[in-house]
Amino acid sequence: MKKIGIIRGMESSFPEALINHINENYGAKGVEASFVQLDTVHINDHCEYDVIIDRISHEVSFYRSFLKWASLNGTYIVNNPFWWSADDKFIDNHIAEQVGVAVPRTAILPHKDHPPNTKSNSFRNLKYPIDWERTFEYIGFPAYLKPHDGGGWRGVSKVRSPLEFFKAYDESGTDCMMLQEDIDFEFYYRCYCIGRKDVHVMPYNPKAEHHLRYTSVRDQPIPAKLKKKITTDVLALCNALGYDMNTVEFAVRDGIPYAIDFMNPAPDADYNGVGKENFDWVVNATAKFAVKKALEKRKANSAFTIHNALGKNAG
Secondary structure (H helix, E strand, O other): OEEEEEEOOOOOHHHHHHHHHHHHHHHHHOEEEEEOOOOOOOOOOOOOOOEEEEOOOOOOHHHHHHHHHHHHOOOEEEOOHHHHHHOOHHHHHHHHHHOOOOOOOEEEOOOOOOOOOOOHHHHOOOOOOOOHHHHHHHHOOOEEEEEOOOOOOOOOEEEOOHHHHHHHHHOOOOOOEEEEEOOOOOEEEEEEEEOOOEEEEEEOOOOOOHHHOOHHHOOOOOOHHHHHHHHHHHHHHHHHHOOOEEEEEEEEEOOEEEEEEOOOOOOOOOHHHHOHHHHHHHHHHHHHHHHHHHHOOOOOOOHHHHHHHHHHHHO
């Protein structure tokens, strides 16, 4: 029997539906799904799962280390815990440009306050004073100030002037922040990508209340040419980043889709948020991909293999 595990966090609807879907539709093929249960993990333990779908390790270091260990022992992890650990939004924007995807002008900024376990001498490599005018001229206003590794709109501020920027920056504390051009969009889309192959494009309104972000634009038609371009860009990004599960958001300005947010390897899939049609799609696509990987023959990964894979994804 091939085993698929789900390591979950606060969410319930998606992981529960995924387990039920796999067991009801693929049990006859010798595949079963369950929630991962952990104790202490020993180096020479055996991982019972062929595939693990990770929904929480970005918030729990113990889970992340366990998933790296499981990957080295042959378990297929969605998403790759090694690349996810090395990833950040600033670098992702650079990678996007390298694969031909339009992104807003973006700059990474020095920390406002010293991170834990650092002192003044740790920052002797920085120029003082910082040439903020150079960055303001490059990015322009309005702009968005956001953590370079954040998610779920944590610490995001829209700033319309240097005065507003410095106020928000002063409040950023020890977070490493980036400043990004504001794209004044005509249309906005959020896209699921599963297995670096299947793409589901959804009209989305980020300015609406959370429960209306899909329903308020549900019947908005997507021009065929634009949908094709967005799909191509989603696949280019997820293949370059090595993400088997991701959401990519696009703001469309003057007919050009700009990738706004695409480091979401544990993307929101709650039934109450995304609605039945989108929920059913992501459950079905994730189950199909996870079962495919569970049935594949694989060997344990060596550290050398992981190192090469990271280098390939990053390059």
